[in-house]
Amino acid sequence: MDGAQVVERTTGGPTASRDPHDASAGRGLAVRDVVVHYADPASGKGPGTTAVRGVSLDLAPGEVLALLGPSGCGKSSLLRAVAGLEPVAAGSVSWDGRDLAGVPVHRRGFGLMFQEGQLFPHRDVAGNVEFGLRMAGVKRPAAAGRVAELLDLVGLAGYAQRPVATLSGGERQRVALARALAPEPQLLLLDEPLSALDRGLRDRLAGDLRAALVATGTTALFVTHDHDEAFTVADRVAVMDAGRLLQVAAPEDLWRAPASRRVAEFLGYQAFVPVPVPDEVSERARDMAPAAADDSVTVGGSVGRGASAGQGALLAIGPTGLVLAANVSARASGGAPAGSDRSAGWTGTVVRSTFRRGRTEVTVDLDLGAGTQRVVALGSPPGGATAPTPDGVTHHPLAPAPGEQVRVVLDRAGCAVVPG
Numbered sequence: 001m002d003g004a005q006v007v008e009r010t011t012g013g014p015t016a017s018r019d020p021h022d023a024s025a026g027r028g029l030a031v032r033d034v035v036v037h038y039a040d041p042a043s044g045k046g047p048g049t050t051a052v053r054g055v056s057l058d059l060a061p062g063e064v065l066a067l068l069g070p071s072g073c074g075k076s077s078l079l080r081a082v083a084g085l086e087p088v089a090a091g092s093v094s095w096d097g098r099d100l101a102g103v104p105v106h107r108r109g110f111g112l113m114f115q116e117g118q119l120f121p122h123r124d125v126a127g128n129v130e131f132g133l134r135m136a137g138v139k140r141p142a143a144a145g146r147v148a149e150l151l152d153l154v155g156l157a158g159y160a161q162r163p164v165a166t167l168s169g170g171e172r173q174r175v176a177l178a179r180a181l182a183p184e185p186q187l188l189l190l191d192e193p194l195s196a197l198d199r200g201l202r203d204r205l206a207g208d209l210r211a212a213l214v215a216t217g218t219t220a221l222f223v224t225h226d227h228d229e230a231f232t233v234a235d236r237v238a239v240m241d242a243g244r245l246l247q248v249a250a251p252e253d254l255w256r257a258p259a260s261r262r263v264a265e266f267l268g269y270q271a272f273v274p275v276p277v278p279d280e281v282s283e284r285a286r287d288m289a290p291a292a293a294d295d296s297v298t299v300g301g302s303v304g305r306g307a308s309a310g311q312g313a314l315l316a317i318g319p320t321g322l323v324l325a326a327n328v329s330a331r332a333s334g335g336a337p338a339g340s341d342r343s344a345g346w347t348g349t350v351v352r353s354t355f356r357r358g359r360t361e362v363t364v365d366l367d368l369g370a371g372t373q374r375v376v377a378l379g380s381p382p383g384g385a386t387a388p389t390p391d392g393v394t395h396h397p398l399a400p401a402p403g404e405q406v407r408v409v410l411d412r413a414g415c416a417v418v419p420g
């Protein structure tokens with residue numbers, strides 16, 4: 001999709017309305033209290049598994065919503081129920097106010113795209129994309145022009161005559177996307193469409209996928225277990241666990257204010273410190289933060305200071321929420337410590353230092369108040385001060401060696417507060 005432009009999250013496509021009021025006015029998809037059961041696979045009878053336990057959500061026309069959650073939480077089952085591939089044991093699925101109970105898969109006007117694009121091996125690229133159009137009743141001359149447009153959209157201009165067997169995994173998924181978009185489905189359902197690809201390719205394709213969905217104004221429900229992918233592709237993210245919906249929010253809001261510890265854990269918050277009163281969290285974070293970028297820490301959707309005094313809360317420490325302030329061992333051995341000399345923070349033992357993404361990440365065993373746990377703190381960027389020691393060895397104080405003692409402080413810009 002090299003031809004597709006990077007699209008801002010707020011940008012609507014030509015046919016997109018993206019008005020959240022549309023969903024509440026009955027336009028788009030409405031899922032209400034949906035339950036999906038499976039019979040016991042051995043006996044073929046119940047009681048088996050309840051994969052979806054009363055989920056409700058709305059999707060406005062032109063909106064892209066990601067269903068995010070750990071393996072087995074029921075994401076695919078919910079998607080399949082919306083598609084009509086799985087019966088709904090209770091609740092309802094409606095489109096534009098019309099209940100879809102009893103409407104078969106092929107009459108819903110929805111498109112599907114899966115992990116393996118499932119291309120027709122005996123057709124070339126154009127033949128695969130054209131198939132979707134011909135099924136929708138588009139005549140051949142018109143279809144040829146539309147195929148060229150779609151291949152351009154997904155970055156495969158010039159690939160029309162290529163046999164699909166000669167394509168890379170990423171190119172196949174681009175063809176599968178072009179084929180799924182071809183008939184302009186009123187809703188596109190995507191089940192882990194990028195998960196068979198390697199990490200770098202996935203990251204690139206996630207951005208391109210969003211660009212293609214936005215450019216075509218496609219309403220889409222996208223299943224993934226990868227939060228980076230969900231944040232890149234979707235306007236809103238619905239977090240599921242054990243068959244239930246935990247939170248639905250825009251990526252930035254979800255990250256800043258996870259509704260619960262479970263959501264925060266799933267997003268990658270690495271540690272939780274009990275704090276009795278949210279105000280105290282703010283004060284503590286303010287005292288301890290070496291470089292606070294943001295003046296507030298939010299509690300499950302509301303600003304921390306707004307939470308009532310005495311209410312239990314947890315400080316959720318994100319992947320960038322801990323910062324190395326000093327190498328205590330280097331100071332003890334005569335080296336000049338870098339960073340803060342303040343007594344605030346915690347002292348822990350270094351497990352390893354790893355240089356990743358342009359900076360040092362230091363794994364530390366630390367007692368944050370609930371026993372020793374392993375966390376990651378950010379060290380210095382490259383080119384930071386080094387500390388020559390009397391033994392002639394040059395230590396990098398903020399890329400310490402295993403076994404050294406370090407002082408770690410909070411960066412509250414990398415923290416949130418969740419209900420206790």
Ligand SMILES: Nc1ncnc2c1ncn2[C@@H]1O[C@H](COP(=O)(O)OP(=O)(O)OP(=O)(O)O)[C@@H](O)[C@H]1O
Nearest residue numbers: 038041049051070071072073074075076077078225
């Ligand atoms: N056909 C089936 N028969 C019986 N149980 C099933 C069937 N399909 C799914 N399940 C069960 O339903 C639960 C939810 O499965 P589902 O595939 O919806 O989860 P998921 O969140 O999409 O997981 P993953 O990310 O691993 O694909 C799981 O416990 C799974 O074992």
